[in-house]
Amino acid sequence: MSLPTQRDAAGQLRALGWSKYFADQATSAALSKTPPVRITQVHRNTLHIQGVDLDMIIPGLHGVTVGDWLLFDADAPRNSQLLSRKSLIKRRAPGHDRKEQLIAANLDTAFVVTSCNNDFSLARLERYVAMAHEAGVTPVIILSKIDLTTEASDFAAQAQ
Known part of the structure; x- marks a missing residue:
């Protein structure tokens, strides 16, 4: 070799x-x-x-x-x-001590995926987008299961 x-x-x-x-x-x-x-x-x-x-x-x-x-x-x-990081996505860990939990480092783009069904949560989507912005990462929202709904434009409007 x-x-x-x-x-x-x-x-x-x-x-x-x-x-x-x-x-x-x-x-x-x-x-x-x-x-x-x-x-x-x-x-x-x-x-x-x-x-x-x-x-x-x-x-x-x-x-x-x-x-x-x-x-x-x-x-x-x-x-x-x-090595020093370009970006860092982190959150407070669940539980009583609420330590910091590292999620990912050195990202340029974060794909935030949410489905167009009863699981759709605008508040959760906003948290993930805010987390990405805070880390200096570009968020891209992806709506999945759009083919299974008749209200696709409603989900898209909320996500926008």
């Missing part, structure tokens, strides 16, 4: 969302020792990360979420460096 060329590596990172914003946070020396990886899934005790020819599960890290970029230390994953 051959090593990826610089062009292949750059293409793989761009496909994951790597941009100048993140590249400017890392020196060439740091990148050679700790390659950038993106968190693609967060589970209770583990993270799924992807990078150049890298797709693996690592132990969980505190304060990270889906979409975050790390400079990954393969020898000591807990020492991986979290």
Whole structure:
């Protein structure tokens, strides 16, 4: 198996969302020792990360979420460096302590999907759109099941 060329590596990172914003946070020396990886899934005790020819599960890290970029230390994953975020969607967690719950980071666009039926909630739609705006993310409202209703224009007017 051959090593990826610089062009292949750059293409793989761009496909994951790597941009100048993140590249400017890392020196060439740091990148050679700790390659950038993106968190693609967060589970209770583990993270799924992807990078150049890298797709693996690592132990969980505190304060990270889906979409975050790390400079990954393969020898000591807990020492991986979290890069500054472009955006962060978060909320207060349910329960008594009401801690902050991270939902996703480094997004440009959020698709807010709601169905045109009895589950439609303008208040919920407004909360999600507000959450996206607060994070600096462009919300796009998608109305689903529009073919199953005769009042499609009513739902569209409310969503607008």
